[in-house]
Amino acid sequence: MWPFSRSCQSKARLVGRTIVITGANTGIGKETARDLYRRGARVVLACRDLAKANAAAEDLKKVPPSKPDREQFIGEPGEVVVCKLDLNSLASVKECAKHISTTESAVHILINNAGIMMCPKGTTEDGFETQLGTNHLGHFLFTMLLLPKIIQTQKASEFCCRIVNVSSMAHEGGDIRFDDLMGEKSYNAISAYTQSKLANVLFTRELARRLKDDNIGGINVYSLHPGVIKSELGRHLNEGLFRGARFFFSILSPFIKNVEQGAQTTLHCAVDEGAAKETGLYYRECSPTKPSSNAQDDAKAARLWDESVKLVGLPSNNLSEIVEKVSKEYLK
Template sequence: MWPFSNTCQSRARLVGRTVIITGANTGIGKETARDLYWRGARVILACRNLEKAKEAVEELKNIPTSSNQDREEFRGQPGELAVCKLNLSSLASVRECAKRLSTSEPRIHLLINNAGVMACPKEKTEDGYELQLQSNHLGHFLLTLLLLPKITESVPGCRIVNVSSMAHAMGKIHFNDLMLDESYSPLKAYQQSKLANILFTKELARKLKEAGIDGVNTYTLHPGVIATELGRHLDRAFFPGLRLMMKLWRPFIKTPVLGAQTTIHCAVDDNAKNETGLYYRECRATSPSMQAMNMDDAAKLWMESLRLVGLPEVEKLDDLLESISNKVIPSL
């Protein structure tokens, strides 16, 4: 177990709050769901595989989160658990999920964009986009914006948390070849998608402020190096034997419980409710790479992402939200 991990210290209860977590049937997503459920929240697991999501729900109901089960505040009533189908590699699935949640949920207070893929072999989605860029960035970008009208109706205290990675520091947004058709490598695609998470977080925070929308804050984070299913493609992506090396490093790799702590911090910490657009590591705000601070790239990526997911290419966020709320987008 990694000996230098900080843990979320907040004792906040979340009774009456509705939380959506993508990819919550396994890994740090499941541990985040476990924690917030036992804080009293209504937690919706948005997952590609509904059977695995339902299995996760049964586990979460019976086993309190190991990092907090002895704390007094977790002796109260847990919340509720539900599932919703979401395949981020299909924009049609993202739209259907957003439509269902916007219709079924009176309020949405917290969206945690956790799901992702890492260092996959080259693959195109049904929409014709590079798999990692769509699963890690474009799918969450579309989901967030389609749910944003409902989130803004649920203020105050709403938060949008995007799980990134320290891998962003080696990344670059390849605007002339976003799908990396000319120069694909699994690591290059992953780094680009994780950098996109941070740029999206910062640009969304800027646009919310520009639109005068208070009570919705954005966060992005590096969870740590974690023993989960996410790294199943590492051998093919880098070199044979890396997974063996990972086994040797296992004493220094976080468990999913520890890996979820910074996500939980961003979701519930009282001090963090006064912060927005920042990057976190080990339950505290820190500086991302220089390229992740490039607001020109953030604005350019925003507009390009709107085009790729089929949303109106408008500069002002309030105009975009009005279009979404009025359902003027044919595919919605």
């Protein structure tokens, strides 16, 4: 058990708030959903496998968090609904965003949690390198398509709306290879993963900057490292290609968190009252911390934004124009 794992200290109840979580049928996403559901929120599980998502929804309703007597869990739980989202497909991302935007009255919090790690070389439905496509580009488009609904929610609400991007300390070893984003010249599973996790942090930084520059207030953006966690995310480490990575994780095994512990920094960013005063930062153990120098490179963040806009086919790299055109065209 991890000896220095901090927990989210907020006792906030979330009655009346709607939260969308990607990849919430397993791992830390599921434990994040369990906590938020027990706080009274309406939680949308946006998942690729609907059967697993429905099973997770039933489990959340039946099984409380490990300490159900905590103040934030006293009271009626919220609601759990499921929605199909395959981040490997931009068509699926658009369909899910459209469904949520038209069926949900509000989106107060978006948690981009889903991800894959160190998988063999492959491409998404749209031809993107699998890890960059799933971990960054799919979430980038999903966020942009839900942003009009989040802005609408914020204007009608007294709450600070939040966008939480689950990254990793692995971003520290990453760089954005603009000359070979998709690993077509050379592919290394670990480098592709660290690039995608750095992209999460840079996206957070750039989105926060653009929201501020466009005077779109009341929406905060966070990225975070959840900890080293035993979950399905590391399933590809069982393949012979990654013996070195398996050895590394075996050394860390005494310090690996369980999934409930791993959800705590996500929960902090999503609900903590103090975090409502912060945006664009990177968190570890429920506190802001300094990311890598690459993750603080504003020029790199802006260039990644422009490249991402082109790759996912958005109509403009200007945030306000994206919001306007998404509302009028993309979700009709």
